[in-house]
Amino acid sequence: MAIKKILVVDDDKPISSYLIRKFTKLGYTVYVAEDGEEAVQQAFSNLPDIILLDVKLPRLSGIEVCKRLKADDKTKDIPILMLSAKAQSFEINEGLEAGADKYLCKPMSFPAILDEIRAYDKQ
């Protein structure tokens, strides 16, 4: 399956806008959500191919978002890459237990993030 639609969830405007611009430029359809609730709505309404999910989010945390998405049949197969500044091991474990397919610690270079997404593209 080819990755075409990416849902970027981050409340940090500079990061999300950078990612939107670069992914769009690379030909991906990019949806963006700035809080957890919005992320869940976007995921259900747009059904992206992959979700790049921040953990620390207003209204609903990334962990909750992940749990909800992974709990629903419509969204449970969407790979979720958590990208968080929370880099402590218990935080990483928390993310993985919530169902994230991969936990990436900030900061990551753009090529590294792209490599992670492309890894799912090949599957």
Added chain:
Amino acid sequence: MLKKIYDKFLNLGILPKLIISYLILSVIPLIIIGYIATENLTDTGFQAARRAEEMGKENLKAAEDIGKTSIADSVQALDRKAKEAIELRTVELAARIADFLYERDREILILASFNPDPERYLNVYRTTKKDVIVTDPREAGKSRRSAVKLQTRNPENKEWRNFPPLDFHKVSKPIYKEITFIDLQGREKIKIADGRISNNLTDVSRKENTYCRAEDYFPYLANLKKGEIYVSRVIGAYVRGWLYKTREGIRVKRESAYAGKENPYGKKFEGIIRWVTPIYDEKGKKTGYVTMALDHTHVMEYTDHVFPTEERFTVLSDGGSGNYAFIWDVNDQCVAHARDFFICGFDPQTGKEVPGWLSQETYDDYKKSGMTLEKFVQKLPSFRNFTLKKSGSIEQMKAGEISLDCRVLDTAPQCQGWHEGTENGGSGSFLLLWSGLWKLTTYAAIPYYTGPYGNSKRGFGYVTIGANVDDFHKDANITKAKIEKSILEQGKEIVHANSKTRQLISERALYNRHLILIISLLAGFCIIGMSVVISFNLTGPLRRLTESAVSMSKGDFDQSIDVKSKDEIGQLAKSFNEMAKAISEIDRMKSEFVTIASHELRTPIQAMMLGVSGILEGYSGEIDEEVREDLALAKVGIERLLHLVENLLDLSRIEAQKVELNLSRTPVAEIIDRAMAEVSDLALAHGHTIVKNVPADIPDIPVDKDRMVQVMINLLSNSIKYSPDGGKIIVKTAKEGNETIFTVADNGYGVPEWAKEEVFKKFFQADSLMSHKVGGSGLGLTITKGFVEKHGGTIRCESPVPEEYYPDFPLGGERKGAIFIICLPLTDVGNV
């Protein structure tokens, strides 16, 4: 020594301290006081008992002394009284004998006033009689009436004594054996003998015709004037006797003369005393002499039954007892005695006097003298060398001729005493140790002075009474015995009472000691119990405080101690709880801060990273070389910033004891290889060679792989940074016992001695050691040490490197070298 004990005491816990202190302060003084009290009490008790015993003994001694004195006094008094009584009895006996003899004087004078007439003489013979006590045991008891002691009917008559009259069996016996009338030539004209007028008339001027052929009175008659009386000595046939010694004492042979109780069936001494007085006719012409032979039995009768004891009189006197009376004539010859063989007498065959008993010594002299015994005795000076030390002659004893002639009886000093005492016609007494017994002997002259007896104041002679001293102070002796018995009993009683008292004191003391011991033990238990309670109250919270503090030091700040007491400990616990709460809050805030800070720092770093990395990799279009170089610089800065953030996070975790190890069995080589790979670029940049030395057989170790890799990276980075370019770094691992040793050695600048510990402290300014600035967070070794210790291992630094250890190292100058050594336990990984 004391200091050692004190130091040991200081090292003890509060509980032993309290117990020891309380024991020293309470129980030991209690025991000492108790011991002293008991000892004193016991001592005082024993002293009192001893005093009591002494007093008792003194009292007894006093009683004994008083007893002795009073006994001595009473003995003396009794002796004196008894002596006086016996003396008096002696005197009265002598007087009665004298009276009796004087009666004979009167009788003969009356008879002389009549013309000689056989019928009259016979009449006198028959009517003049006197009772004699029958001594033959076969006859003696026959007429005895029952003698009953009387009791007084009036109780006011105290200390009643009654002695029934003597009721000895008696027979009436003529006083005279013979009454005669002889003419001036000595021819008997009238003779009354054997109870009738005798026709056997003889010439008494001739001795052989007289009684026992021994009378020699006739020559003395010629000079008698009217009314003058001649009285002869006692004349009788000597009766032999034999004494022999037995174990019980001296005994008398049966064939001997009568000896009272000792020999009641023996033949009695039969003697006479002849009274003679001239008869004148109407013209006043002496016509002849009337003679009367007094039966000496009547004289002996006065003394034969005297018994100077409570009994007073006896039928059979006892010569062996020493308690008897006897009579000596004026010539000191025995004329009456309990033993008749002691009475001086004559040989009726020869009419010669039997010589008196001599001492063996004197008898031996006699034998040497060549004289006859009669002659020798006649010539023997009177009372020469009389002493008890002498003993009687055996030959005389064997002959049975042992009459007592005081004049020559030199074995009996008492003879001299009597003789001397009666010289003035008086009386008296003295003591004599006779046959081992103290005997009182009294004497009294018989005041009869008729005829030849008038020549001396001794008169007829003298009566003596012997008495056992012990007998007459018998009462005193009984009292003495009673007192002694009583003293002995009291003494025993005192000793018994005292031993009882002592026993009581001992028992009491033992009881007290037990009581004190029990009290002490109880006190000890109470004190120990109290100490335990106090100690638990004190040390319990303290222990919990300590435990909590230890937990806090290990990072568990969530501590609260449950102490309800309001004392200092309670306040301490309360303060501790507040402090723990505050620390816990601070810790929580710190962790939170670190987390937040880390998160908040990462977000802008992410933004920078995205931008810079995107541009560098060409996602933002083509860039020229200068821009690339500038952006590369920015990227290095971003990476160092990120590294710092990560180090700070690790440090905060280490300090907060929040490091969690993810243990797995890891090959040692993998750790080394990963770390070397990480630093290979940096090493290459500085021209360093890194040599790896990992033995193939080294076992895998249970560690947090990433952390151990980070540890090795940190050490290798340090070696790289703190070595002049072109250095050498050796990484070595080894298994030593239960430890796995990692060493990272370099030939770099080294670590000065003072900094070997300091290098592990956070923010240590390593630059201060260097001549040039290397730059570093100052956290690397701190984090390294934290991770190693979290694994239960140790890390230390050695510098400079000893050349013999690493011969391959080019050392010298700046290159002093440093070795970091990590020891990890193989099995135990510490607090996982």
